[in-house]
Amino acid sequence: MLEAKFYETYYFCNIIKNILHYPDDYLRKLNAFYGDGTIYYRLGTFRKYSALHELIEFIIEDVYYEQADEKFLSEKKALLERFRELPILLRHMRPCTLPIERALEYHQMTHQSFEAFLDNQEKHFTDCNADDVYEYILELRESGIFELLIEHITKEVFHVLFQNRELVKVFNIMMADALEREEDSTPPVEIEELFSKPGILKRVAIPKWVRRAVFYRDRGRCVLCDKDLSGQVNLENQENYDHIVPLAKHGLNDVSNIQLLCKECNQNEKRAGEAVTSNKYQSWYKY
Structure with a gap:
């Protein structure tokens, strides 16, 4: 039984739909998923965590990292400065909270906040950079909570996309094309x-x-x-x-x-x- 909360589930579904229907716009991203022989590691014999699960997981992780780049941080810092004199509004907007934190909170997964992480580094949000975010996510990974979140969201997104046969056909054509391109190579032993x-x-x-x-x-x-x-x-x-x-x-x-x-x-x-x-x-x- 899947206890679905559907937090940003359809947001991720839409991203994956666009990637599958307009792959030329995402070739670099997709090549990291199936290119240069990587397709071989997406193969199996009817695994319950299917190839489609793996694509969903790959995209979700990429989105969370992209949402915490220097551009994102600059926008949040500007927001913090603009409303500095309105603390009540800032408490509502929470510009120092990362998207990955909001997802963890929604799914009621206990975790250390990014601000607490920065405090331990003797830093303030206004001084942080993308490297700090990557270090924070690495810490979430080491605690195991990041994988739990990504796996749960992946299963929710799969639950929705699996019902769309036309979309899974597009996905499987993409994977078949990637496998065909490896015809002249030797698969791993x-x-x-x-x-x-x-x-x-x-x-x-x-x-x-x-x-x-x-x-x-x-x-x-x-x-x-x-x-x-x-x-x-x-x-x-x-x-x-x-x-x-x-x-x-x-x-x-x-x-x-x-x-x-x-x-x-x-x-x-x-x-x-x-x-x-x-x-x-x-x-x-x-x-």
Whole structure:
């Protein structure tokens, strides 16, 4: 059970959506995630902490670091100076509080404040710089609280994005393209057994937990023709668990790359071997 609080969850969802739909604007950032052979370390065989989880975590961490750069600190220091004579307003605005602190507070995670950290360094907020912020985040990491926060937010964002099949298709096409670019390279020895040939992963049995997750997300219906596959209407309709981006097209064995199809759609609509899904969803109620 995920206890979701949805603090900035949709803010991060929107950032990730923009990155996936406009990757050319984020090539340097994305290259750090999957480029120069890094894609090999994003592969696995249906890990519960999926490749999509890893992208979400990567982006969230990057955003929190970006929110505490010199530009951010300069803006907060200017705010502190501008309202110095209005202490009541400053207590409400809290310019000395970092975004990562607000998230920790919202999730009720005990932590040392940035101001207390600076006090220990015999510094004031007006004298701090980005290096102080990085040191502070490093201290949060060493305490373990940073990872707990990022993991929780990642799971909330995944909970939302996993339901968007069109978006997970875009993600899996991006990952497949990255894997294809490594066709001429040799994968690390520890993951050689994952491949049937260069750049192509072996077909493996889809675990029960993946099938259950996909079945409930897709409401027990073929995502292409809407045929009922629950067994409640027709026992002859067979459920097929399909790779959105086929393995032959460098697709991943990842929960984000699986969808529910009927036997006929799996045989006919996927015949060309291209990435196919649907953006149609069964509504919770009739309009």
